[in-house]
Structure formats: structure tokens, C-alpha cells
Amino acid sequence: MKISGRNFIAGTIKDVHKGSTTAHVHLEIAGGVIITASITNESVDELGLAPGKKAHALIKSSDVMIAVD
Amino acid sequence: MKISGRNFIAGTIKDVHKGSTTAHVHLEIAGGVIITASITNESVDELGLAPGKKAHALIKSSDVMIAVD
Amino acid sequence: MKISGRNFIAGTIKDVHKGSTTAHVHLEIAGGVIITASITNESVDELGLAPGKKAHALIKSSDVMIAVD
Amino acid sequence: MKISGRNFIAGTIKDVHKGSTTAHVHLEIAGGVIITASITNESVDELGLAPGKKAHALIKSSDVMIAVD
Amino acid sequence: MKISGRNFIAGTIKDVHKGSTTAHVHLEIAGGVIITASITNESVDELGLAPGKKAHALIKSSDVMIAVD
Amino acid sequence: MKISGRNFIAGTIKDVHKGSTTAHVHLEIAGGVIITASITNESVDELGLAPGKKAHALIKSSDVMIAVD
Numbered sequence: 533m534k535i536s537g538r539n540f541i542a543g544t545i546k547d548v549h550k551g552s553t554t555a556h557v558h559l560e561i562a563g564g565v566i567i568t569a570s571i572t573n574e575s576v577d578e579l580g581l582a583p584g585k586k587a588h589a590l591i592k593s594s595d596v597m598i599a600v601d
Numbered sequence: 602m603k604i605s606g607r608n609f610i611a612g613t614i615k616d617v618h619k620g621s622t623t624a625h626v627h628l629e630i631a632g633g634v635i636i637t638a639s640i641t642n643e644s645v646d647e648l649g650l651a652p653g654k655k656a657h658a659l660i661k662s663s664d665v666m667i668a669v670d
Numbered sequence: 671m672k673i674s675g676r677n678f679i680a681g682t683i684k685d686v687h688k689g690s691t692t693a694h695v696h697l698e699i700a701g702g703v704i705i706t707a708s709i710t711n712e713s714v715d716e717l718g719l720a721p722g723k724k725a726h727a728l729i730k731s732s733d734v735m736i737a738v739d
Numbered sequence: 740m741k742i743s744g745r746n747f748i749a750g751t752i753k754d755v756h757k758g759s760t761t762a763h764v765h766l767e768i769a770g771g772v773i774i775t776a777s778i779t780n781e782s783v784d785e786l787g788l789a790p791g792k793k794a795h796a797l798i799k800s801s802d803v804m805i806a807v808d
Numbered sequence: 809m810k811i812s813g814r815n816f817i818a819g820t821i822k823d824v825h826k827g828s829t830t831a832h833v834h835l836e837i838a839g840g841v842i843i844t845a846s847i848t849n850e851s852v853d854e855l856g857l858a859p860g861k862k863a864h865a866l867i868k869s870s871d872v873m874i875a876v877d
Numbered sequence: 878m879k880i881s882g883r884n885f886i887a888g889t890i891k892d893v894h895k896g897s898t899t900a901h902v903h904l905e906i907a908g909g910v911i912i913t914a915s916i917t918n919e920s921v922d923e924l925g926l927a928p929g930k931k932a933h934a935l936i937k938s939s940d941v942m943i944a945v946d
Contacts, residue, residue, distance in 0.1 A: 533671045535728065536713035536805040538637035540668070551898030553758030554777070556917060557667055563631020568607035569665035570899070570917065572731060572763060572777065575674035579669045588668045590673065593710060594801045594939045595664035596638035598626055598881040599609070599657045600648045602878045604935065605874040605920035620691030622827030623846070625710060639692070639710065641832060641846065641938060644881035659880065662917060663732045663870045667674040676775035678806070689829030694848060695805055701769020706745035707803035708830070708848065717807045726806045732870045733802035734776035736764055736812040737747070737795045738786045740809045742866065743851035743943040760896030761915070779869060779901060779915065782812035797811065800848060801939045814913035816944070832883075833943055838908020844883035845941035855945045864944045871940035872914035874902055875885070875933045876924045 539591035543567065548581050557581060559589050608660035612636065617650050626650060628658050677729035681705065686719050695719055697727050746798035750774065755788050764788055766796050815867035819843065824857050833857055835865050884936035888912065893926050902926055904934050 543561035555576045557569045567589045581587065612630035624645045626638045636658045650656065681699035693714045695707045705727045719725065750768035762783045764776045774796045788794065819837035831852045833845045843865045857863065888906035900921045902914045912934045926932065 534717050534807050535673075536707070536709040536717060537666075537728075538639075538710060538713065541634055541636075549898060551758060551896060553756060553761050553763055554898050556662065556898055556919075559667065561632070562634050565610055565631050565634075567610075567660075567665060568662040568917075569667050569674070570607075570662040570732070571665075571667055571674040572676060572775075574763075575667065575676065579667060579672050579674060581667065581669070585669065590666040590668050590675075590804075591636075591660055591664060592802070592804060593625065593637040593639035594708070595660060595937070596636060596640075597606075597659040597935075597937060598628065598638050598640055598644065598648060598650065599659050600650070600654065600879050603876050603924050604880075605914070605916040605924060606935075607917060607920065618691060620689060620827060622825060622830050622832055623691050625691055625712075637710075638881070639939070640881040641844075641883060643832075644883065648879050648881060659873075659882075661871070661873060663915070664730070666728075666730060669672050675804075676777075679772055679774075687829060689827060692829050694800065694829055694850075697805065699770065700772050703748055703769050703772075705748075705798075705803060706800040706848075707805050708745075708800035709803075709805055713805065717805060719805065719807070723807065728804040728806050729774075729798055729802060731763065731775040731777040733798060733868070734774060734778075735744075735797040735866075735868060736766065736776050736778055736782065736786060736788065737797050738788070738792065738810050741855050741945050742811075743845070743847040743855060744866075745848060745851065758896060760894060760899050760901055776812070777870070778812040779814060779913075781901075782814065786810050786812060797813075797942075799940070799942060801846070811944075813942075814915075817910055817912075832938065835943065838910050839906070841886055841907050841910075843886075843936075843941060844938040845943050846883075846938035847941075847943055851943065855943060857943065857945070861945065866942040866944050867912075867936055867940060869901065869913040869915035871936060872912060872916075873882075873935040874904065874914050874916055874920065874924060874926065875880075875935050876926070876930065
């Protein structure tokens with residue numbers, strides 16, 4: 533599958549915290565950088581997300597801001 | 602300044618492509634991963650974005666999807 | 671591939687309008703409903719988007735508002 | 740009222756699942772396609788969302804990705 | 809019409825800048841605060857946006873970050 | 878710090894409601910307008926958000942819709 537989202541970043545699931553409807557997932561990508569995703573609990577179950585699993589972060593370029601000092 | 606966005610990723614501007622109102626910016630982060638941001642031309646000018654400049658990508662966790670094979 | 675985004679809707683590309691950096695794509699889904707996506711020109715080229723091509727719209731549930739009369 | 744969001748899709752509420760602050764709403768649109776929205780519990784109460792109610796999904800075109808096989 | 813988006817802010821259109829596909833709209837709200845919206849050129853035409861026109865900014869709460877010094 | 882997000886609006890925190898993973902924050906800006914943000918509980922703790930604290934709302938222009946009557 534090819535997706536229009538410009539940011540498709542490979543990593544490994546570090547941990548998953550489920551809330552009542554929304555879960556927070558930490559994905560470790562190259563260089564030890566941690567990306568945090570906020571997704572539905574159903575997604576966590578459907579994708580079988582658990583520490584150690586290979587996954588990608590998918591982010592639309594229009595959702596990325598740039599900051600400079 | 603502290604920001605609620607959970608993803609604040611350090612990198613270096615690789616290149617900037619301006620359109621008529623929207624610009625695409627490529628930021629190289631750790632491990633050579635490239636993050637693409639779609640921001641306004643005014644932002645590019647105001648932040649003085651150019652190749653080689655240190656910058657951060659700022660992404661809300663609710664804008665990050667996770668994909669698995 | 672499985673993706674956390676809850677809305678993965680099958681359709682057919684109706685038309686594509688490229689701007690200087692951003693393109694507008696119309697996707698016809700079931701019942702003749704048209705979904706409009708605003709994506710980068712690179713995405714259009716990379717995915718080979720053209721009228722008649724089968725495609726899916728991918729939308730995070732946190733990006734969907736509900737309106738009632 | 741007219742809204743700039745390009746995707747304004749008519750449907751009927753199928754079900755509503757409230758969490759502690761965030762609710763997941765399933766809206767059935769033409770062709771039996773289900774759209775999932777993640778909105779605040781206050782919105783659910785204020786809009787009186789319940790199964791069978793007519794509603795629209797409102798989605799900005801910049802929040803729609805396209806995927807192809 | 810009632811909309812789930814928690815931020816529905818009244819104001820007056822200050823100016824509109826059209827690009828090739830995307831337009832930037834400045835809306836002046838209470839206290840002289842200027843809100844910038846990036847919407848499609850079709851939206852500008854369809855809504856008849858021009859300086860002096862009354863309008864609202866509609867923003868989902870999940871799209872708002874908070875920053876502190 | 879300078880950020881590409883075009884909407885950086887000063888205000889004062891009115892109240893904070895924490896859910897299991899997601900919190901709703903109300904920020905009062907000029908003219909008594911209330912902006913609602915949906916952010917993670919960690920952000921609330923890390924930024925020390927509490928009623929009376931000075932803060933800014935940060936919103937990307939591509940996340941702002943315009944509505945007219």
C-alpha cells in the first residue's frame with residue numbers, strides 16, 4: 533500500500549497506555565527519538581500493539597509545525 | 602517555552618520549497634530520518650528557514666497514526 | 671498493512687487538481703458521495719492518482735466533527 | 740450556515756460510546772459506510788447525539804489522506 | 809446548525825489571499841485578535857468571503873495546543 | 878522560540894478537566910472568548926496548567942475552518 537501522508541517513519545513500540553476510549557502509544561524511531569501517538573483503544577487491539585512490535589508512525593505534512601529558537 | 606504537543610523533535614532544515622501560499626519543508630532528524638512539514642510561506646520567511654538551520658518539528662499526538670504490516 | 675486511522679473508505683478517483691505545491695483530489699465513495707482530499711503534488715505523482723483509479727480515503731477519527739440541524 | 744470544510748456528509752448516528760472525556764460516535768452514511776468521529780462528551784450531550792438521529796460528518800480536506808494498493 | 813467542534817468564534821473577515829489551490833484568510837475576533845485560516849479557494853468563493861463579512865472560526869479542541877513560558 | 882503555527886493567542890487558564898488519558902482545558906483570551914483545547918494529561922502536569930496561569934493557544938492555520946450564515 534502507498535499512502536499520501538509524507539511522513540511514514542519506521543520504529544518499535546515502546547509502551548501503550550489505554551484510557552477509557554483513547555490510548556497513548558510511544559514508538560521509538562531511529563536515533564532513540566520517541567514519537568507519541570494518541571489513537572483509539574480499538575486500534576490498539578486491532579493492530580495488536582504491544583512493546584517490541586515493529587510499526588510505523590504516519591503523519592500528514594499539514595499536521596507538522598516547525599519551531600526555531 | 603513549554604508546549605503541550607508531545608512530539609518536539611530536533612533536526613536540521615534540509616530544503617524548503619515555496620508554492621503560491623504553502624511551502625514544503627524537509628527537516629532531517631536523528632538517524633537521517635526526513636520529516637516533511639507543510640507550512641505557510643509567511644512562516645518560512647518569519648522563521649528564516651533555510652538549509653542548515655537548526656529547528657524542531659512540533660506534532661500533536663492526536664495527529665499521529667500508527668501502521669503495522 | 672493495518673492502520674490505526676478508524677476511517678478507511680474505498681472509492682474511485684474522480685479528478686485531481688494540482689496547485690503549486692498542494693493538490694485537491696476528489697474521490698467518489700459508495701452512494702456517489704464525493705470526498706475531497708488536500709494532499710501534496712508529490713503524493714499525487716508517487717501514488718499515480720488519476721481519474722478511474724481505485725483508492726481509499728484515510729481519516730483519523732479525531733479529525734471528524736459531527737453537525738446536527 | 741455554510742462551512743469551508745469540503746466534506747459535509749449526511750448520515751444517521753448508529754451508536755455513541757462515551758469515555759471519561761472523549762466519545763466515539765459511529766455515523767452510517769450512504770452505501771452503509773460507517774464513519775467514526777472522536778468528539779468531546781459535552782458535544783454528544785449538547786447535540787443530543789443518539790442512535791437514529793440525522794447528522795453530518797464534517798471533515799477538512801487537509802485532514803484526508805489517500806491510499807492506493 | 810449545531811457542531812461538535814468546541815471552538816466557534818465570531819469575527820469579521822479582514823483579508824483574503826488566494827494561492828493556486830489554497831487561500832489564507834484573516835479573521836478579526838474580539839479584542840482585535842487575528843485568527844488565520846488556511847482553506848481551499850473553492851471555499852472562499854462558495855462562502856463569498858471578503859473583507860468586512862461576518863464569519864466564525866471553527867476549530868476542533870483536539871487541534872489546539874497550549875504553550876506556557 | 879518562533880513557531881510556524883500562525884495562531885498563537887495569549888490568554889489565561891480558566892479550568893482544567895482531566896479524563897483517563899485526555900484533558901480538556903479552557904483558556905480565556907481577549908474579549909472573554911473561551912478557547913477549548915484537548916491535550917494529554919501528561920501535558921497538563923508538565924506545563925503546570927491550573928486556573929489563573931498565563932498561557933497561549935497554538936493552532937495551525939490548516940486546522941481552522943470558516944463558517945458564514
